[in-house]
Amino acid sequence: MNFKPYNQNQLVLFPHSFDDLISSDHPVRIVNDVLDNIKIDPLLRAYSAEGNPSYHPRMMLKVMVFAYMENTYSS
Incomplete structure (x- = not known):
């Protein structure tokens, strides 16, 4: 199968990872x-x-499950 790269631990310039932005008790976890x-x-x-x-x-x-949890729906 042919998928775009998916690396949840990808580093970015600021912040160093997405874990720095998301608290440990956030529902997305x-x-x-x-x-x-x-x-x-x-x-x-x-x-x-x-x-x-x-x-x-x-x-x-x-993304879909979390969006529905947050009452964010796409058209």
């Missing part, structure tokens, strides 16, 4: 931990290896 431990094989099989690289489905699922 629960979403992250739960979704890191579920099997998403059916979701991965839905992606085609052809064409431009996609964002990783696990990352997109995390």
Whole structure:
């Protein structure tokens, strides 16, 4: 499969990592931990290896779940 690189521990200039911006008790950490431990094989099989690289489905699922938790909906 052809996905865009997904590195949650990617370093940036300021701050040094996203962990510096997110408190240890923030709900996004629960979403992250739960979704890191579920099997998403059916979701991965839905992606085609052809064409431009996609964002990783696990990352997109995390964004969607957290957005719904925050009552942020996309059209």
